[in-house]
Amino acid sequence: MxxxxxxxxxxxxxxxxxxxxxxxxxxxxxxxxxxxxxxxxxxxxxxxxxxxxxxxxxxxxxxxxxxxxxxxxxxxxxxxxxHEPTEEEADQLLTVRTLLEAEAARLAATRANGAGIEALEEILAQGLRAVAGDDVDAAVALNARFHAKVVDLAGNAVLAELAAQVERRVRWYYTPIARQRGHRSWVEHRALIAAIAGHDERSAARLMREHTEHTRRSYHARDES
Known part of the structure; x- marks a missing residue:
């Protein structure tokens, strides 16, 4: 201790x-x-x-x-x-995150404009630089910014409020696996941006579900890697 x-x-x-x-x-x-x-x-x-x-x-x-x-x-x-979170607590939270953010990605794909896409791409560029420089703290903060921006683009105030409550805990769970997720996480972000920019609701929701599921699995496997 x-x-x-x-x-x-x-x-x-x-x-x-x-x-x-x-x-x-x-x-x-x-x-x-x-x-x-x-x-x-x-x-x-x-x-x-x-x-x-x-x-x-x-x-x-x-x-x-x-x-x-x-x-x-x-x-x-x-x-x-x-507090020392249990595996069950983490699993429940990350599962709820998947539900909220998949819907956020779907909604973002219906209404995102050029300025919104540009903002996501700028965060992506910064995130890739942080990973390349092995700046874990910056990568964690930028990951949170990216997901918050997707929620913002969804344009649903209630969803945004719920996602914000969940996101702070997600950051707590994401920090110990940020290096493990590394570059791959930002590659997934790039694909998500493409789906949102193309107004492809189904692909955006699917990619976000897969992305958040990768994070959930990585968290549970963190002691095995």
Missing amino acids: SSTGLPQGAVPKLERPGPLRDRVYEALLELITTRALRPGRHLVESDLAARLGVSRQPVREALQRLNTEGWVDLRPAQGAFV
Whole structure:
């Protein structure tokens, strides 16, 4: 089990304005989803407060909220720990992601315009550069941007809200397999862009299902590779 404290260089800037507890919550959630704070890590209020430059109260409130949302486990007499997801949890989440994003891709193919396609292609180019440079953090962030843009092009506000809730957890699961997925993931993105640009709804939905299924399988196989 990991020791207390934050990794060097991992302390995010607390954005202002907004309630302090909300800003601390966002900072800790970012550290968890990017795995700067890894699953199983012991979270000590005093240490987190010192590193973030705040009192212990907003840290305590943030940890309670993160516990309610399943990001942190509060254990009696032991303290707070970053949640360690089970294989079943990952499978359920990634399955839901496939359903949402396949429909998003289908809808995007019905309404995407030139500007939307250009935006996807720019993210693709940046993603390929990140992979070539073995910049895993950038590749993970760009992967999230790509999928968010597809959802945005779908033009369905309810779908976008649901996908956003799922995507942050997807990033948590994607980070440890980002290098494994590597270039292949972006090749799949390129094919998806072509289907959306060609207004091919069926192909766009199929390609997104296959793409997200590859990610799901890669996550479950991560310890075997």
